[in-house]
Amino acid sequence: MSQPSSLDPLFDSALSRSLDEHDRNLWRAIREQAIGGKRFRPRLLLSVYRALGGTDELSAGFVADAVELFHTTFVIHDDVIDGDQLRRGKPNVTGTFSARAIAAGAPQAQAHRYGETAGILAGDLALAGAMRNIAMCGAKPDVMSRLLDLVDLVLHRSAAGELADVRVSFTGADLSDVLDIAAWKTSAYSFELPMQAAAILAEADEHVISDLGQAGRDVGIAFQLLDDLDGVFASPDQTGKDPLSDLREGKFTALMVFARSTSQWDDLSPYVGRADLTLAEAGRARTLLTESGARDSVLALAGDYRRSALASAARLPGDASDVVTAAIDQILGTQASAHGVAS
Known part of the structure; x- marks a missing residue:
């Protein structure tokens, strides 16, 4: 309980x-x-609420x-x-x-x-x-109104992200689409909502609310990029997931977007979206994803978003900066260390 x-x-x-x-x-x-x-x-x-003086x-x-x-x-x-x-x-x-x-x-x-x-x-x-x-x-009426506006926005974005995530499984997607889905489906409610709601409740300045939103968006995208890598490369002990499920599903992630633009895609594509994919074939797919540079491209992109999130956190006042920086390190810490993503 x-x-x-x-x-x-x-x-x-x-x-x-x-x-x-x-x-x-x-x-x-x-x-x-x-x-x-x-x-x-x-x-x-x-x-975050306490750090902002709430x-x-x-x-x-x-x-x-x-x-x-x-x-x-x-x-x-x-x-x-x-x-x-x-x-x-x-x-x-x-x-x-x-x-x-x-x-x-x-x-x-x-x-x-x-x-x-x-x-x-x-x-x-x-x-x-x-x-x-x-x-x-x-909360006071004006604070309540702002909270409801934020929730309304987050619900709209989350629904759009969920719908798009299913749609790209049959339409395909480019990198911009994949990053938008991560921002809508992951960043919006998991990171932007709690931090911006805290700032609204604490009646923080507009620039603080904006910087928290940007930090939340960027950390959410970095989290999703690394999570998608874990879905292919991590062990079941690390993720609690079937290590073959993402490959068998042919999940349309940034990893696959990068892979499709490489010369190894012709060799890799027969292993993606195969419901009967074996462990040995999944191992070969991972090797090709690494050799093609797709894995390193996703790692580099995750690192860029992580650094951007930290830069937004650094602009926050006093204790809030420390709290959000520590939260980013905690949220991405295990994933980032496992994949060698630098700050």
């Missing part, structure tokens, strides 16, 4: 008003999803928990979109309700549909809960 927070009354209230055991199970699944992560987004918001911990706590509920929303819906039934090695909302349906005697297709239905509804309820938390944070 997580430490007490404003999420506990929300879930307790929802469970007390549940209509039947299935409704209760849905809310329990949402709660499990919401409390199972590292909560780095709420922690980021609170640390003192209303209760108000900031409500918004921090809302940010975690937004994350819960996107994770649940992303699993539905990707057809995944596991999260952190355990059944996610879709997988849990699919298994319940099978146990009740439903055929596989019907059980899967029930699981996806639960996932869609759970994500919707988490989103409504996030908005409720913001509405209850007690």
